Amino acid sequence: MVDPSDEVNYTRVMPYEVSTPVFEGPFDLLLHLIMREQVDLYEVSLSTIVDAYLVELDRLVAAAEGTDERLDLDVATEFLLIAATLIELKARRLLPGVHDADLDDELGLWEERDLLLSKLLECKTFKDAARALSQLSEEASRSFPRTAGLEDPFLDLAPDLLAGVTATRLRDAFLRAVAPKPVPTVDISHLHVSAASVGDAMEELLDELPRVGRISFRRLTSGLVERLEVVVRFLALLELFKQGLVDLDQAGSFAELQVVWVGEDAERRDLAQLAMAGVDAYDG
Amino acid sequence: MADDAEARRAIEAILMVADQPIEAQLLGELLELAPQRIEDLCTELASEYDVTGRGFILAKVAGGYRYQSAPDLAGHVERFVLEGQSARLSAAALETLAIVAYKQPLSRGQIAAIRGVNVDGVLRTLQQRGFVTEVGRDTGPGQAAMFGTTSLFLERLGLAGLGDLPPLGDFVPGPEVVEALEQGLRPSGLDDLGDDEPADGGSPDAGLLDGGP
């Protein structure tokens, strides 16, 4: 750390040139879709979004190939997040349950829309503010500051910066300089905060599915009132699918989603423990 | 106590040897003048340089005064200054910076809530670049780190202080944008509830995993 002869390779990597629009978040993407393409959010094709993501991913991988650069996982995962958010938004519309909407649900939809609308307005506001700041910076960068400092005759006069400075004080100063760093935290505020837990939903499914064997998703969720509960159940189901405990089957584009239990009863509990430990973080 | 003429000259002399913006407060202490008097004198000097077409300006930046080259001469100065162009910030970083600038102090979570994405990476970049720093801790239970902008940020934007930021209200979208957004977010599902629901339960809207619409 203190050895100045340590070899450091000060090469730099240029950022990927991105020709397709890069969206800075789900709000950003929504803004783009709504403002420029004048589309109804719920008309947006999910496959288009997923395709765009895959194309973008391929492009990033190709760009990284043959160079020392790595695929930028930040970019890749951020895009995935956008796609996932949109899919969730759309899925919440399409899932059964909405059709049983009563007045409360309807009001809820409008509230939700208003919330999203205010988010988008806020997002747009800061986008424009950022542009103004950029402009300010551009102007400021054309004026260079004087940093010449003291003229020689005054240098002798200047207080001795090292008066009373010991090596220990120097070390303390270093530690002070590097100390106040924020603790990185995993931000999950963009995830849907829900009273329903995916873990709980999995537990219910693990109890129910082995008994019924095969069931349509619609029937599986027929007793649920809140759309959110349906979403949570769906996520739980995907988790079970990942664990290899269920098979999901859809005969065609508009067909029912069929759920088939393929797990062994014996391994149920063990796997449940494992699986739920991994997904509880989704609860928000 | 210095008279105005001498105070003006003294300010010029001191700023000429300074290597960072000097606050009116300090100049006032040195010259035994009220800070407001210093502000006035500096404003006079700045306007004098402007009127007489000097190649330098007296700028108020990050709360202090300093000499800078005149912006219109950037072409000449750039050829002289050796250090080249610095890296520019991505749009994501810039927007995050704008949020921090206008909403400070605020937590990582609050920024993420506005941007709709995780901002860890972007925030780290802004901290590395010295534009954003931790300014304290939330008093709430989690004691989340609160972030704000630095004086370097003000310097880079050529602002005397945060009060000189263009008002955020200037950027609030107009009614036509609001209308367009409202239109785009029309909860279409409401219109056709129950109308087209086949008895067999097949979803009429779209296949979940295919393209729709």
Add this chain to the structure above:
Amino acid sequence: MADDAEARRAIEAILMVADQPIEAQLLGELLELAPQRIEDLCTELASEYDVTGRGFILAKVAGGYRYQSAPDLAGHVERFVLEGQSARLSAAALETLAIVAYKQPLSRGQIAAIRGVNVDGVLRTLQQRGFVTEVGRDTGPGQAAMFGTTSLFLERLGLAGLGDLPPLGDFVPGPEVVEALEQGLRPSGLDDLGDDEPADGGSPDAGLLDGGP
């Protein structure tokens, strides 16, 4: 080729941002004017400052031109040096010096990244005092200057070599500190693609913000 009025202004701008006396030869090359013409213009400027009673002078020093405080205002400047800068600089200067000592070689931007503030002035002071010096250039495209400590620094601290600096070992930084440090000192932008973080992020001379799409 610049006309006289613009050349005069350009000379003012360049000399204002220069750290060292600039020779007429170099100014002539930058402005595409004969050195003699530059000399004439500088003489005109100097006399103009004198006649209008500015607090600074345009001096010819060591074969070059530079701005200096007017000699008759030395009292004010001394006061500024003694009362103004010392208290304000010491803590900042010490931290900057410590960072350079422990982390050398590193660029201006890397230091700024750790300190979270512009370090141009402080670094300049440390260089002037002979504690810090430029030890090389970054191999990257920007070729940022890399800084390290001098033998005078070691001498003044009574150290035989950098290896004698007190070890940081008994201080166990949390992983977040280590990460922040490594991020700050990482030579390339590998971890932040898209946020683009070259090593000279703290360079004073260019717009850092870009609103790109």
